[in-house]
Amino acid sequence: MGLFRTGSAIPVTAAEGMFPAVSAFVVVLVLLGLVLMGAVIIRVVARELGVARSPLPVVPFTGGLPPVEHAVSSFHVRWYALAMLFLAFDMEMIFMYPWTLVISAVGPSAVIEMFTFLAVLLAGVTYAWREGALRWA
Numbered sequence: 515m516g517l518f519r520t521g522s523a524i525p526v527t528a529a530e531g532m533f534p535a536v537s538a539f540v541v542v543l544v545l546l547g548l549v550l551m552g553a554v555i556i557r558v559v560a561r562e563l564g565v566a567r568s569p570l571p572v573v574p575f576t577g578g579l580p581p582v583e584h585a586v587s588s589f590h591v592r593w594y595a596l597a598m599l600f601l602a603f604d605m606e607m608i609f610m611y612p613w614t615l616v617i618s619a620v621g622p623s624a625v626i627e628m629f630t631f632l633a634v635l636l637a638g639v640t641y642a643w644r645e646g647a648l649r650w651a
Contacts, residue, residue, distance in 0.1 A: 595642060610628070
């Protein structure tokens, strides 16, 4: 067997020369099997060598105080509107940081686009204020 394929200038790789029946798919499957076997061995060794633990009581951690209400209690609807406002302003910051980096390269159109975006956010805040979403009591 030569170093080149018959009628080609492409050299034969070591895997093709030594193991012509081994495809890349089989190599990946063998590697996946080795990784899974290693994970199982680590899990078994950790279980066998680990210290036996007693089960903890089933109570939520609240700094030592007993829970006052259920963990899945519902919140007043005004908090959802406040959460939406927070997300809107959070998205504003996510868009403004990269904008500060490209404003000089893009030019005046970047300024116009950002002020349009801010106007839409301001309209949303104005609507929320008018509907009373920002009142606390």
